Amino acid sequence: MLQLTKRTEYGLIALVHMADRAGRTRGPARDAVVSVREISERYPIPRRLLAEVLKDLSHAGLVESQRGATGGYTLARSPDELTLAQIVGALEGSPALTSCESHDGAHDTCGVVPVCPIRSPLSRIRAGIWSLMERTTLRSLLQSSLPHTSPSIDLNGTMPADVTLALRGAVPHTSPS
Amino acid sequence: MLQLTKRTEYGLIALVHMADRAGRTRGPARDAVVSVREISERYPIPRRLLAEVLKDLSHAGLVESQRGATGGYTLARSPDELTLAQIVGALEGSPALTSCESHDGAHDTCGVVPVCPIRSPLSRIRAGIWSLMERTTLRSLLQSSLPHTSPSIDLNGTMPADVTLALRGAVPHTSPS
DNA sequence: TCAAATAGCACTAATCTAGTGCGCTTTGCC
DNA sequence: GGCAAAGCGCACTAGATTAGTGCTATTTGA
Numbered sequence: 507m508l509q510l511t512k513r514t515e516y517g518l519i520a521l522v523h524m525a526d527r528a529g530r531t532r533g534p535a536r537d538a539v540v541s542v543r544e545i546s547e548r549y550p551i552p553r554r555l556l557a558e559v560l561k562d563l564s565h566a567g568l569v570e571s572q573r574g575a576t577g578g579y580t581l582a583r584s585p586d587e588l589t590l591a592q593i594v595g596a597l598e599g600s601p602a603l604t605s606c607e608s609h610d611g612a613h614d615t616c617g618v619v620p621v622c623p624i625r626s627p628l629s630r631i632r633a634g635i636w637s638l639m640e641r642t643t644l645r646s647l648l649q650s651s652l653p654h655t656s657p658s659i660d661l662n663g664t665m666p667a668d669v670t671l672a673l674r675g676a677v678p679h680t681s682p683s
Numbered sequence: 684m685l686q687l688t689k690r691t692e693y694g695l696i697a698l699v700h701m702a703d704r705a706g707r708t709r710g711p712a713r714d715a716v717v718s719v720r721e722i723s724e725r726y727p728i729p730r731r732l733l734a735e736v737l738k739d740l741s742h743a744g745l746v747e748s749q750r751g752a753t754g755g756y757t758l759a760r761s762p763d764e765l766t767l768a769q770i771v772g773a774l775e776g777s778p779a780l781t782s783c784e785s786h787d788g789a790h791d792t793c794g795v796v797p798v799c800p801i802r803s804p805l806s807r808i809r810a811g812i813w814s815l816m817e818r819t820t821l822r823s824l825l826q827s828s829l830p831h832t833s834p835s836i837d838l839n840g841t842m843p844a845d846v847t848l849a850l851r852g853a854v855p856h857t858s859p860s
Numbered sequence: 861t862c863a864a865a866t867a868g869c870a871c872t873a874a875t876c877t878a879g880t881g882c883g884c885t886t887t888g889c890c
Numbered sequence: 891g892g893c894a895a896a897g898c899g900c901a902c903t904a905g906a907t908t909a910g911t912g913c914t915a916t917t918t919g920a
Contacts, residue, residue, distance in 0.1 A: 507907080508685060508771065508812075509779050512878060515801065522800040541896065549799070555879055561898070574887030577896045590808065594685065602686050622726070623699045624692065627824040631767065631815065635685075638811045647804040684876080689909060718865065732910055738867070751918030754865045 514597045517559045518647070520545050521593060524569070525585040525648050541578035559597065566596035585645035591636060593644075603632040691774045693728050694736045695824070698770060700725065701746070702762040702825050718755035736774065743773035762822035768813060770821075780809035 523545055528538035542560060546553040560579050564571045568588060569579045581588065606625070700722055705715035719737060723730040737756050741748045745765060746756045758765065781801070 507775055508687060510685060510781055510805075511876090512782055515781055518801045518805070519799070526800070543896080552879060554881085557897075558879090564897090571897060572887090573885075573897050575893095575895050576888055577886080579897090598684055604687055604692055605689055622696070623703070624695045624824060627819075628687075628695070631819060634815045635812050638808065638815070642804075642808060647801060688907090720865080729910060731912085734866075735910090741866090748866060749918090750866045750916075752862095752864045753919055754917080756866090 510594065511598055513555070513559050513562075514594055516551050516556050517563055517593060517597050518590075519549055519551065520556060520560060520579075521563070521569070521581070521588065521644055522647055523548065524579065524581050525588075525644050528581060529585070529648070538580050539572055539576070539578040540580070544578070563593075563596055566592075568592060568596055581644075585648060586643050588644040589640050590642040590644075590647070591639035594639060600636075603635070604628055687771065688775055690732070690736050690739075691771055693733050694740055694770060694774050695767075696726055696728065697722050697733060697737060697756075698740070698745070698758070698765065698821055699824055701756065701758050702765075702821050705758060706762070706825070715757050716749055716753070716755040717757070721755070740770075740773055743769075745769060745773055758821075762825060763820050765821040766817050767819040767821075767824070768816035771816060777813075780812070781805055 520540075524538065524540045527540055542553055542557045545551065546556050560569060560571075563569045564579065568582055570582045571577065571579050604624070606622075697717075701715065701717045704717055719730055719734045722728065723733050737746060737748075740746045741756065745759055747759045748754065748756050
């Protein structure tokens with residue numbers, strides 16, 4: 507449906523939160539260990555589901571986990587190196603845009619590849635979308651969502667000039683268990 | 684899942700086919716009346732489903748229908764005026780990217796909009812994707828899929844420079860009934 | 861009058877997504 | 891040592907979305 511899943515939304519919220527926390531903390535992100543509880547109490551995200559998402563992000567190497575009583579998650583890279591493409595890719599696989607070539611690719615073969623008149627062109631579109639997400643860093647997400655942090659940094663540097671319209675992000679509507 | 688639906692794929696294939704047919708025909712697209720049968724015999728698309736899709740495109744005003752024995756569909760606008768955004772919009776609604784603001788918007792309210800740290804930034808991304816699709820015309824899809832038509836026209840004019848990677852389009856795998 | 865085509869509507873089956881349950885392991889702290 | 895908090899892993903349920911089909915009516919050219 508050309509829409510991100512809730513999981514991805516939750517993951518993004520969590521990562522933005524973590525980046526923010528790390529940003530306001532002195533030192534090498536020492537206090538930036540964020541627990542699932544902390545996030546799910548701040549945003550109305552089902553705790554268990556958020557835990558699953560962060561686990562996935564951990565498996566993907568985007569965050570690092572610390573077990574135990576005071577455990578939690580920390581960003582594995584700086585918000586400047588973490589891109590939207592990496593996050594989306596980790597949580598819902600490489601974007602396929604079309605059904606062919608959807609992360610398994612094998613058993614489908616979609617029979618008539620040679621006849622398909624939209625493979626190559628749509629391929630280019632997907633690439634464009636992907637490229638857009640690759641150039642969007644976690645930091646750039648941070649900046650635009652937290653105007654109280656810094657006045658307004660080089661958004662034009664990290665984001666293509668075209669991207670200046672009006673979308674809406676989402677937020678869950680369930681309450682933590 | 685950040686992926687187009689089969690319906691949209693089918694619609695695109697149909698439109699590309701129609702544009703191609705109209706293009707090779709002399710005169711004001713007189714012979715460019717294309718029937719569902721013709722398309723479903725050329726590509727392995729379930730006929731009935733394709734019919735539904737074309738009907739939707741007709742309702743959206745992107746194609747015009749002619750009933751009766753020699754009936755079929757014709758493009759309502761020139762391939763230069765028909766954009767990917769219009770097509771996708773017609774077949775799966777305006778892209779929302781996030782769950783909030785999904786074409787109904789009302790009953791959700793998603794509770795915590797004020798707290799949501801990703802609304803505005805994701806909004807920008809969606810806009811970028813949308814913009815990309817608005818600048819992609821049916822003609823540009825045609826050109827890249829049918830190299831036998833014209834050598835290679837100004838793809839750079841209709842498509843952002845960044846868009847030059849490698850995606851895959853899809854094609855159905857079912858046979859017409 | 862027939863045959864081919866669209867129009868409309870409803871329905872089924874499969875897939876995907878959101879969210880939950882439960883028990884285990886790790887670890888800081890008293 | 892033991893408790894409590896946190897992550898880990900797996901499996902499961904319910905709802906939503908999607909793909910695809912059935913059937914009948916209407917239009918219209920030959």
